[in-house]
Structures are given as C-alpha cells and as structure tokens.
Amino acid sequence: MLNRNIETFLGCDNSYDEAKAVVFGAPFDSTTSFRPGTRFASKTMRGDSYGLETYSPYQDKDLEDIPVFDGGDLELCFGDTSAALGQIEAFTAGIIADGKLPVMIGGEHLVTLGAVRAVFAKYPDLQVVHFDAHADLREDYLGASLSHATVLHRVWDLVGDNRIFQFGIRSGDRSEFRWGKEHVVTRKFDFVGLAAVVEKLKGKPVYFTLDLDVLDPSVFPGTGTPEPGGVSFMELLDAIQTVSGLTIVGCDINELSPVYDQSGVSTAVACKVLRELLLAVIK
Amino acid sequence: MLNRNIETFLGCDNSYDEAKAVVFGAPFDSTTSFRPGTRFASKTMRGDSYGLETYSPYQDKDLEDIPVFDGGDLELCFGDTSAALGQIEAFTAGIIADGKLPVMIGGEHLVTLGAVRAVFAKYPDLQVVHFDAHADLREDYLGASLSHATVLHRVWDLVGDNRIFQFGIRSGDRSEFRWGKEHVVTRKFDFVGLAAVVEKLKGKPVYFTLDLDVLDPSVFPGTGTPEPGGVSFMELLDAIQTVSGLTIVGCDINELSPVYDQSGVSTAVACKVLRELLLAVIK
Amino acid sequence: MLNRNIETFLGCDNSYDEAKAVVFGAPFDSTTSFRPGTRFASKTMRGDSYGLETYSPYQDKDLEDIPVFDGGDLELCFGDTSAALGQIEAFTAGIIADGKLPVMIGGEHLVTLGAVRAVFAKYPDLQVVHFDAHADLREDYLGASLSHATVLHRVWDLVGDNRIFQFGIRSGDRSEFRWGKEHVVTRKFDFVGLAAVVEKLKGKPVYFTLDLDVLDPSVFPGTGTPEPGGVSFMELLDAIQTVSGLTIVGCDINELSPVYDQSGVSTAVACKVLRELLLAVIK
Amino acid sequence: MLNRNIETFLGCDNSYDEAKAVVFGAPFDSTTSFRPGTRFASKTMRGDSYGLETYSPYQDKDLEDIPVFDGGDLELCFGDTSAALGQIEAFTAGIIADGKLPVMIGGEHLVTLGAVRAVFAKYPDLQVVHFDAHADLREDYLGASLSHATVLHRVWDLVGDNRIFQFGIRSGDRSEFRWGKEHVVTRKFDFVGLAAVVEKLKGKPVYFTLDLDVLDPSVFPGTGTPEPGGVSFMELLDAIQTVSGLTIVGCDINELSPVYDQSGVSTAVACKVLRELLLAVIK
Amino acid sequence: MLNRNIETFLGCDNSYDEAKAVVFGAPFDSTTSFRPGTRFASKTMRGDSYGLETYSPYQDKDLEDIPVFDGGDLELCFGDTSAALGQIEAFTAGIIADGKLPVMIGGEHLVTLGAVRAVFAKYPDLQVVHFDAHADLREDYLGASLSHATVLHRVWDLVGDNRIFQFGIRSGDRSEFRWGKEHVVTRKFDFVGLAAVVEKLKGKPVYFTLDLDVLDPSVFPGTGTPEPGGVSFMELLDAIQTVSGLTIVGCDINELSPVYDQSGVSTAVACKVLRELLLAVIK
C-alpha cells in the first residue's frame, strides 16, 4: 500500500491540526501589467526547496522543531480579479478562525489585499509593515482600482492613515510619493528606522507583506519589474529578524517570477527568505 | 529636423487614409490560466519582422503593393476582462466604420470576442472560420465565462448554430466535443473539408480567427499551451490561400507567446503567416 | 481542516487499492555521459500535465474512466548505480505483487533494467519491445557495464536471444549494430514491421520501453542526446495504438530532460504520450 | 484617424524642435570579437522602459519636465566599420548644429569614436570622461585599428595627452596599462578621484562615455565581456550625479547586450542609468 | 609526460599528412545584419560532436575509415570584411595546394566567398551547388557589397552565368528573384531537379555550399534568420547523398548560430550533417 505523492515546502509536513502556521500559495498575476509569471512561484518554491536545509545557521533554529502545514495552492479565477480576491479572503479567514498564522506565497502583490481583508476583519486595529521597491500607492492604474500598483492604497482604504509602514521604496510616480507623505510612513531605499517602528508597534497586531523585489535585482533577478538599487540579502535577513519582535498575525511574500529566473537563484533566495521568515515569526 | 521613431510591422507603413487594412495589437492575456506571455506578441513581431522580406515567393505578391496601416497596440486594462474587451470592440468598430479591414494581433484568444462583437454589429449574418488546436467551447472555465477556453462559446452566443467552422482541433474535454457536435462544425486534426466550407460561404461575410497553436509545436513552440500533433507550416500556408476565397470582414492571429520562443522561430512563423494572410485576404 | 498538497500526473488521482496501474518516477541519471537532466522529468511532467485534458480525441477515451495511482518519485541514490537499480526493482516488484501494472517515468534509460528485473522475475518468458533512437547494446561504456548505453545488452543478459524487438534505431557504433544482428531484432529508423511483431507476440508477456528520443528532435528537443532523423509525433501515436494489442506487464517512458526544454514542448509531448499510453495499455 | 505607432524611450516624446537633447541608437557591433549582441540594446531599452517611472526618487526630478526627443536608431552598415562611423559622425554633427545635446545608445564601444569626432570638430579643447571595465587603449586589435578594444586610443589620436580620464578600469593587457600611464589618466577599479577631476574640468567641454560593463556583472550580466569586480549600481548613480557638475556636450552609454540578459535586469539597469543620466546632465 | 589538450570534430584526429580532407572553422559574422552568433558554430560543434557516433547507419560507413584533419579555427579580423576574406582565401589555397579537400565550417554565409576565390583560382571552370533558404543574390545590402545577403552575387562575379545551381530558396526580395532568373539556376522550396543537375555536372569541379537554414526551423532553429517552410532532415540527407555523385573540390556548411540553439538540437543537426557530408564527398 503506497502513499499519495505529497509536495510541501521544505519541512512543512505537519498535519493541519498540529500546525501553528499554514503556508499556502495564491498563484494569481492577472493584473500584472509588465511581465507576468508570479503565478508559478509557489509550485517552483516547493520543488526547489528540496535543495535547502531545514536548519538555519543564522538563527540556529530548525524548521523541524516548528509545526507548519502546507495547504497547497488555491485555484484562482484568472481574469476576474474580484472573484480571486474573494477566494483568498475566505481561505485566509478559515485559517485565522482555526487560530493559526496564515503565510501566503504570491502571486503578484495584489493578493495581499485578499489576505489583509480577512486579517483586518478580526483585528480592526491592524498595522501593516511593507517591504518593497515600489510604493504601490496609486489610486488606480490603467483604469483598474484593483491592481498590483494600487494594492497598498486599497489596504489604506481599510486601515487608514499612518498604519502602513513602508521600507526600501525606490520607485513610484511623483504623485504617489506626494500622496504617501500624507497618509503612510515611507522609508526610501533601505531599512533605516525599522527597529524604531518595531518598538512602536510592539503588542499591536501586524500584517507583514514582503515584496521580494525590495532586494536588488543582482540578488533577485526573477521578478516582473526589476528595480536596481535594492537591499542586499543580508540586509533583508537582518530586517526579518528585527520584524520578529512584532506580533505578526498574517504575512506573505510575493512577486517571485520563476519565468525570469533561469539560473534558479531567485527561487533559492525566496525559499531561504521563507524559511527564515517562518523561523522568525512563529512563536 | 528628425522624424519620430515609428515602428510598424513589415511594410505596413502607409498612412491611415490610404490603407485598406489596419493591423493592430491587442496585448492582453489576463485570463490565460496556464502560461501567460501572449501580451508581448505584437511588439516582438514588429521588431523581428525586420528579418523578413515584403515579397512572398509563395503568392508572388509584395506587401509594398498593398496599402496597410499599423495602428500600434491598444493599452488594455489588465485584470478587468470586460473593460479590455470593450476597448477592443470600440477600436475595431472605428476601423470598420472607416471601411477598412481590421487585422488584430493577440494576445490570448479571448481578444477575438471583442473584435467579433464589433464586426457582428455590422454583419448580423456573420460566419466564423476558426483554426485552432483547442475547441475553446467551454461554457465557463474556472468560474469565468469570459476566458480563452470559452471564447468560441461566447462567439456562438452571438452568431448561433452552425455559423462556426473549426479546423485542426485536437484538444478539449469530452463535454466540449459533445456540445460542439450540436452547435458548430468541427474538423479534428487537419484542414480536410476547408475548400468545401469556403465554397459554401462564398459571398457571406466571414470573420477569420487563427490561433497559431493549430501548428505543431515543432513549428511553433512559442505558445502557452503547446499541443503536439498539429499541422505543418505548409499545410497552414495552403489553408490560408484557400481562405482567400472568402469575403473576410475581420481577422486575427493570436496566441504567440514570445516568452517561450527563445530561438525566435515562432515569431518568425507568426510574421510570415501574417504577411501571407495580408497578401491573401486584402482585395 | 485542510488537505495536504497532493501532486499527481493528470487524472491519476485514484487510491492505490482501486488502481489498475501505478505511475511512478525514477529520477536517476547518474550514468548519463553527455548531458544530464532526465532526473527532473517526472516532477516536471506532473506540473505541466495541468495544461492537458484527460480526454483523448485520438482514442475517444478519458483517463477519468481508468483507475491509475500516482506513487510519486523514488528517492534514489546518486552515484551508486547498483543501489539505485535495486531500489527500482524492489518498488516494481511490490506493484506487480499487488497485481497492478507498473508504469515508470525515467530518468535515463538505465532505469529500465531495474523494472525489467522485477517483471522478469515473475514472467521468465518475457519479451521486450523497445522504441529508441539508440541501440543501447554496448557491452560496456567508458568502463561501466551498467550504463544508459548498455541497458538493452543488460536486458538481453536476462531474456536472451530474439526476445528484444527494437524500432526506430538510428544511432550506435558499428559493433553494436553487428552484435545486434545476432541477438536482437532491430528495425532501423521507423516502425515498419511493428504490427507483425505485435501479432507474433500476442498473448506473451511483454515489457514495453519507450525512449522518447525515438521522436525527431524537432518534436522532442528536450533530451540529452538529440538525434535528428526520428519519427513524428503521429507515427509514435499510431505505434502506441498498435502496441495496445500486446499483453503489456510493465512499461516505461524515459529520457525527457526538462533542462533542455526551454519552451516546454517536450514535456507537453511526454505528457500526451503518457496519457495515450495509459489509455492504450490498461485493460 | 489613427496615429502611427511611435516608440520612444521613456518620456522622450517631445518634438525635435522643443527638445534640448536627442537620444538615438547606434546599433552596431561588427568589431566585437567575443560575444556580439549590443546592436539590440536601444530597441530593447525602448520596449522595457515601459516598466519604469519618469520620476527619480534619487534626484527628485521628473523626465516629464525635461524636453528630450528620441530619434530612433541609425541604420548602420554591418561589416564596413568606417562607413558606420561616418554615419554616426554625420548624424551627431546635425544634432550639435541644431544646438542640442547628443545622447547616443550603443552598440559596442567603438560607436563612441563617431560621436566624438563630431563633437571634437566643434570643441577642439574637448575632454573625455570614460567609465569602463576595460582600458580600450590598444593600438590595434586582431589586425584592426578600428575596434572596440582600441576606441579610446583612437579618441586619444584626436584629443591628445591627458585629456582622457578613465575610471573603474580593471582589465587590459600589460602594454595597455603601460601606454596609458604616459598618455591618459586612469583610475583602476572605482571612482575615487572623480570629484577632483570634475572640479578640474569645470567649464570645459566634456564628452562623457559610459561603458556599462564598469558595473559588476552581478548587477549587469547582459554584456559581451563580463568582468567581475566592478562597481555597484549605487556607486554608479553617485558618480553620475558627480558628473553632472561638468559641461557635457555629448555623451553615450554602451555595451548592453540583451542576448545575454535573459532575466531583463541588465536592460532595467541600462534604462534607469539613462534616465538618471538625462536628469543629471540636461541643464 | 602528458599530451596537450587537442579538440577535434568527431573522429577528425588524423595527422595533416595522411588526411584527404581538412576541416576548419571560419568564425566570422561581422556583416550579419539581423542576429549574429554564427562565429560560435565550429567550437560548439567540436564540443557537442562528443555525443555523436563516427558510424553512419544511413551510409553504412564510418569516419574512422576516412582520414580527416581538423585544423581548428582561423582567427579572423572582426569589422574588416576584406581582411577576413583574405585570410580565408589564403588558408584555403594552402589546403588545395597540398592536394586536400577544404571543408569549411562558417560563420555567416559570406565566408564562402573567401573559399570560392581560392578554389576558383585553381579551377576556372568551377560550378557551384548552393542549398539555402535565401537567394543571397543582392547587388549590395545596406550599402555593403560584401555581405551575407550578396555572397552568391559576388560568387557570380567570379564564375559567371549559369554556373550557380540553387536549391530550397524560399526568401528574397522581388528583384533578387528577377535577377536570378537571368543569371543562375534556382529551384524554389525543395531539391526537385538535383539529380539532373548532378548528372549534368558530372566530372566538372564543383564547390558545394550548404547554408543550414535550408532546413525548416523546426529541425534547425539555431540560425540568425529562421525561414519557416524549409526541407526536412531526411530530405537534406538524401540530397547530400545525391551530391556525392559530383566532383567536389571544396565545400562548406554555414549559418549555425549556437546562441539561438538553447536545446542543442541545431548543433546536433549540424554535426550529423557534417559527418554525412564527409562520408559522402571524400573519395
């Protein structure tokens, strides 16, 4: 009697019941205007995580000691953005209802909106910490209000002024930066000030969204809109350990596009970031 | 005084006024469920058409003798399928109103629906000739009624029974083939019977939609869903010359995905097919 | 309560108990001397089979009607060829003991030897039908007796003279062809004579091994040692339907190397061939 | 009435008359001895600049405020180096005659010679600032005096001793470095001393030539002869802002080879560098 | 005492003295106007010929029985077309002077002119048999008289009317085809009539030039200007065996561009074609 073929992200092979966190994929990139492909991120990460160890020499922790369940990928409706976001919201809400931490793998950055809606429904005082190359603060983009380029504006519609803390931002149009000055807290280019934000938000529920293109394209070429001038891998690892001081009630990593990652190094980076993130935020 | 940098498909450098046909791109692939990338087709074809001649030794005709205008690409809304189709419909309607032939470069196959709506508005007795590997006849797909996999069903909603003539079909689920038997005329695998259909439709207004994946993937690897077992390049050229016997009032070629065309051969095929199509159908 | 993430080849989602056939991967390519990579075949095929239908318009059959179980991939020892073959043999023997048909996805061609050993243990009068570009009949290769280039010689060590029937062979050194004339039945270049062989072997237990490089590289570029001059996809489909007249007690397809399949067309071919093979040989 | 399809680099959509600067492509790489492909740079940059913003958060300036005209690409004669340089020289001279700044996109580095000839004809006291990994100071290369490897020696033939200021040089043969010590000012590996040079050249006419391979290949892999050990993107941005203190009367960026830029990150870098350069040097 | 590292094309490891034929590379593509890269052909073929056998099951001959010397690659001057052709001519003349058959691996098609000059100097009644997708008959191209697109016109300048026999031609501008009708013998699309030409030229000295893009791009994608609609691999093999009836005094294969051959299938085709050509023409 043989077992079915189960594919999970590295070490996330616990049962749902015993798990403290649930990893799942949201393979959606319908609003990506430039170069699509992030829909393949979660599947590719599961496959390539085979080449990675569960043990982190950075944190001296091991994923084998932390119960995580991998719920696979949502089957999302391409071309109907509202429907897809609804699916993500419902799935996330179920995980939260069971008292577990949702850890979503995008997909384009817009998927964050679905997850934030579910988390915000439970935590009305939700704060958002946001690592990204792009401000993502447009009111609308190419006529769409639901877009990868508007997602943090849509999150702001929910949480309101001064609840969003952005780091690493190095791209946006002039109006986004101007609007941002009034409504969100933006640190351009790097993570300076992150520790102070973590201190300030201590004890409050936080959603953490990590657009991997905050990394420099030399480190992370496999993304739709590479923006030179980003942070290094070690700067990001440090920032993730800093973030572990927060009370994270939901998180995601997004914008890995394996189509543009011919050597596989971006997927390796994404896998290691996810490993470190799981080790850092699951208490 | 220098001129602006104008990029057109091979030889399509006539003015709008003098043109009999208008080539334009519809770079949309939001509903593509498997591998996106057809949004890059029209731009890539314009660039690579540089390597092609305007003269066809097959038809002994030259594009320099036929006035065509290249209107560039529509800027379509990603993630809002209805809006994008509306843009395509309006643009096509304008071309038709000016008495010119619309020749659209997709994008995913769903873009055909926008163009057919505009053409059907003028020609209520419209017939449709369809070359494809896939039946594209589903009622809905992953919860969406507007999808690359449903597009011919949506066209049928407009034109009704026995107005759609499919050739080369070699993939679909069982229910599509069954539904098709009642409502459309389907030739599996090849072009046998095409000449008879052309004869039968003589004088009637016809929309011709060519999904390039009707070609075998050895000839045309650069597409989202390659289906082995397709027609050869020469079989397609012959079929295009046969189709020239029809009264074509609108046409498109679609589903080239340059992302999966590393060697450029699929783009070369698409360019040559478009050259031959323009030479064949513009009277 | 969520389910674990199960990945199977297209439609092979039945339970082990109800299944008539068991698909499994043997991701091993340690002896490949030129370009490795076939170890990735089974995983890639599972992922890309998402783009394929369960229904075959060629055979008018549907995989949904045929109970198949996908047992996932063996975890084989790289660098220790004997150990890896032992693992394959033991796994195959278990499937046979349960009265099910083993359907292996290689891997390099040497994996066939492991499966044949298990099948031969039960069926001492085993015959072997072999589609390939290469004779694979060397006595040894670069000093190794267990090699992709010697595998059919090793199978002959088991089954003896005139039990192996090769088709499509178009590469080998002079001595292989000479040795082959004495000991096996070889048809060069194509499938002429296959129907007669099927007739002759009727009722006898047959192992069917399909090296996908029997296909022309235009159809199937994604393989370690491409050999121009091969059969077409339709010729192979026809041959598979012919083979369905045999009493197949074990089979495999091998030598897909996704590393050399940038466009994905070879994986699409391999998936479709496996679908057609399952539909053809499971009674 | 539709407009022709105009393709320009990001935001360079002003009329020729109103423009202060003219961007144009010199797609020539005939003398490239190792890996060709820089001929595709300008076209690829125009297409991919779609993914970039006109606003620079580094300089807090916006290309929308600066009138630039994109004159497209020269159609240069491949295989006849002298003829191609003559075409570049004539085109550049026209721009200078109209009182505008020529901004050329190479092509291989030799194209600089054509532009410098035109600029030097107007400014006999021309100074040259040169960022590069390679000294490019050979007297001849493989028997050719006009070569990417000799271009700065040819420029020296015009401007004479101590008028060329090189930065970032980390490759060359021993004789080049020795010759260079007598005739040009070379800073190896980095930009130390650039501010002093800018100070020294204040008010003098300067041609600025930027071989993008001065960047480390991790940042800029898409070039013909990658040289590890280069400067970072932020170091280059800083240097460009320093260079803005000069009186630049002509400039170019060169040696992007999209053929070796599978992920597109090098093109993204080149686009951003050109944006920053335009914002920095147009007064 | 170790030997130096010698790299030869498959089986061409005889000494110069004992060799009947000399294989050498002419890695030049300076005039290629569209996509360069053929300069890498000869080196790549030597490396990948490792995966091929010396024995041909088509001709039942073995390269081990035929003495061939591989002279490596010429080091040609990029950017100075005349100089490069002079180098090729001189090298070829040396081989002829030693009574051996020159077998050149291009490079772009223009390299043929250098070799033909040397052969014509010895054989003033030289005939030329030419397989190609392109007529290559322009008087000049982009202002250059020495170009891949003019090479057969330049050969005609030497040999005169009705000495050039073209097969497989499917691309050219209208004027080339018209000029060709007066001066050369052109068979479009295929090899029909080749046997008759061979019969007619029996006993006369013939230079045979094979542009591999005569093959369909499905078979041979790795070339600068792919032209769909070409011949199959088996058609080419047959034609090569037909050509063996000629008195070939010089020959070449050209236009393999490994840069566009990601899967390696085109290199495999080129290697096998060269093996079959050597087996066919060396008497």
Next chain:
Amino acid sequence: MLNRNIETFLGCDNSYDEAKAVVFGAPFDSTTSFRPGTRFASKTMRGDSYGLETYSPYQDKDLEDIPVFDGGDLELCFGDTSAALGQIEAFTAGIIADGKLPVMIGGEHLVTLGAVRAVFAKYPDLQVVHFDAHADLREDYLGASLSHATVLHRVWDLVGDNRIFQFGIRSGDRSEFRWGKEHVVTRKFDFVGLAAVVEKLKGKPVYFTLDLDVLDPSVFPGTGTPEPGGVSFMELLDAIQTVSGLTIVGCDINELSPVYDQSGVSTAVACKVLRELLLAVIK
C-alpha cells in the same frame, strides 16, 4: 603543414616539461543530487577564457610569465564513483611525482577526494583549507558514503581532527555543524580568521579546495545549489591573495555549472578566479 587544434585555459600553453603547474579537468557530477552540470565546467572555462587577459591588474602579474600546462580533461566513468575517484587519484599522483603542482577544475566537490588521496600519500601531515557555502561534512547522504555532501568528512577520514579549516560556510544540517565543532575548524559566513590560519600553517603542506559557491549567487549564479548570503568577488580575491602565503601542494576549484549560467558571468568569474589563483600560488 598545419598544427592540430589545441585548446587550453588562458595562457596555459607551455609544454609539460617546462611547466610548474598542471591544470586539468575532472568532469564528474554523478553524485550531485539536486542539479547536475558541473561536468561542463572545464570545457566551458577553456572556451570562455578567450575573453580574458593574462595580465592581472590586482596582482600586477602576468600568466605569460608563469609556466603552466593544461592537460585537458580526464575521461571519467559516470555512474561508478569509486572508479572515477581512482582515475583522479592516479592522474594527480603522476603530476606530483613529476614535481609539479596539480590544479584541478571540477566537477562536483567530490572530485577533491581523489586529488587529496594522491597528495596525502606524499604529505601525511597534510592540512586542508576549504572555502565553501556548504559544510559537506555528512557521514553519508541518501545512502552513499561517497557524495558531494560527504566529501570533507571523507577527507577527514584521511587527515583527522583539526586539519581541515573551513571558511564561508552557511548551509548544512544541524548535525553537520555539531559534528564539525568536534573535528574541524569552521568559520561561518566569511573569511574572518583566515590570515591567522595562514600564519599558523606556514610551512606545512596544504591542499586548498575552493567550492565556488562560497560566492554569493548574485556573483556566481551558475552552480547546482545556490546559497544566498555568500561572499563578494573582491572578498574572495583578497582571500586568495592571503592564501598565497601558504605552501600549497595541490588545489582545485569546483562546482561551476555552466548549464545554469545563461549569461556566462559565472564562467567569467571562475576563469578570473583561476587566473588569480594560478598567479597567487605558483612560486
């Protein structure tokens, strides 16, 4: 009379007799469990070293002044790990017997074991300096004791406790790090402490093994198991110059996998590292 085609790594064209060091390739990757391809490293490095200079501006030395012989590649038995290691050991022993320095290009890291056996036979007090991302200290891996993941454990079997000095290690399972603490000297992440180790080992015979994946994947993407967080190119160059203070009696660089190096930057890095290593360690 022409010379045979000799291919050597940059400048290593001296005769065996006059050479102080012998470069050779060990193209073996049979035990690589994740992504194979290092077998192509040495051949690719020889070809691409064409783009590199023999002169180092870092060390102000020139390879033309240092006699090195390139012995080509061993032809190793794939699939029989013991046999392959035996071949490497014998070849290395011959070089040592002739009083020359062996400089091996891997291949996977396991090839180091073959060379170390030969060197250890002559120098029983051998010390080992090891740069790597991975500890490679497992007792066995997937059932194999001879594996890329166990190679330093096997070396320890020979040399014993505290003779192995590791730098840059950032990956391994928890048990490897624990075992390592007892038996080897491990510096995680960087080269801190290297100078002290060099001082301590002064005068003792040292084998230096450099797994190129110690570099960050941004610098060196072309490797089987990329590990983000590595050292920079300049850090490695510095470390190599530090290592030149040792008495190196054998060395290797390994784990370049050209299959995953589409842009060629990793090969460029490997070539430059080898040039600098030869210049640094040959006395």
